[in-house]
Amino acid sequence: MDGKLVIFSAPSGAGKTTIVKKMLELFPTLKFSISACSRSVRSGESDGVDYFFLSPDTFRAKIKQNEFVEWEEVYPGSYYGTLKSEVERIWDAGHHVVFDVDVKGGLKLKSIFGEKALAIFVMPPSIEELEKRLALRSTESDETLKMRIAKAEDEISHAPQFDQIVINDELHHAVDKAKGLVETFLQKG
Numbered sequence: 417m418d419g420k421l422v423i424f425s426a427p428s429g430a431g432k433t434t435i436v437k438k439m440l441e442l443f444p445t446l447k448f449s450i451s452a453c454s455r456s457v458r459s460g461e462s463d464g465v466d467y468f469f470l471s472p473d474t475f476r477a478k479i480k481q482n483e484f485v486e487w488e489e490v491y492p493g494s495y496y497g498t499l500k501s502e503v504e505r506i507w508d509a510g511h512h513v514v515f516d517v518d519v520k521g522g523l524k525l526k527s528i529f530g531e532k533a534l535a536i537f538v539m540p541p542s543i544e545e546l547e548k549r550l551a552l553r554s555t556e557s558d559e560t561l562k563m564r565i566a567k568a569e570d571e572i573s574h575a576p577q578f579d580q581i582v583i584n585d586e587l588h589h590a591v592d593k594a595k596g597l598v599e600t601f602l603q604k605g
């Protein structure tokens with residue numbers, strides 16, 4: 417099978433991880449690209465499932481060894497990146513890859529893989545709703561929540577560069593829209 421890539425990007429809190437999890441349930445041929453990151457593990461997360469959790473030094477060593485397809489310092493001191501080995505592992509097993517990456521990373525992947533990739537921007541209904549969702553998720557301190565919200569407007573300005581935009585107001589509508597887009601893309605020759 418010729419492996420394809422489905423990329424979901426959005427400002428933090430817009431709901432891309434929630435939508436990606438639904439896509440993984442709906443499409444057995446899609447497998448999640450487990451990113452490496454240098455932030456600390458949240459409650460409920462596991463190493464090698466949600467992320468490969470690395471120290472900043474180990475992450476920087478992997479950058480030097482050219483192990484990433486793309487990487488970003490998404491927040492000051494917090495590195496995130498797509499490992500070449502992850503994409504190869506998934507393609508070698510005959511699957512398509514789905515990514516949950518920030519906006520810069522999503523555009524980078526699209527620029528590398530072109531027509532093999534479908535890049536979807538998940539649009540929050542408003543900045544106020546984004547803030548509310550992040551606060552309810554209870555994963556951020558006041559400081560990191562502010563930092564995530566401060567990036568959102570600039571990230572939203574890049575939405576037109578994506579192949580498709582899915583507005584995540586009512587989750588089930590967003591999932592239906594994303595499902596249709598992914599289905600059409602995977603069926604294409």
Ligand SMILES: Nc1ncnc2c1ncn2[C@@H]1O[C@H](COP(=O)(O)OP(=O)(O)OP(=O)(O)O)[C@@H](O)[C@H]1O
Nearest residue numbers: 427428429430431432433434549553584585586587
């Ligand atoms: N349509 C929705 N309506 C209300 N809450 C939602 C909706 N979609 C997702 N959520 C909730 O909003 C919070 C943020 O969602 P999620 O973690 O999927 O966002 P994200 O874009 O992956 O954020 P991050 O980039 O920080 O990982 C979660 O608690 C999730 O359950």
Ligand SMILES: Nc1nc2c(ncn2[C@@H]2O[C@H](COP(=O)(O)O)[C@@H](O)[C@H]2O)c(=O)[nH]1
Nearest residue numbers: 451452487488490496497498516517518521
């Ligand atoms: N450029 C990349 N961004 C990534 C990658 N993996 C995740 N992310 C993005 O980082 C932020 C923060 O994630 P969180 O888990 O700390 O809330 C979010 O936008 C992720 O999509 C990656 O490999 N490359």
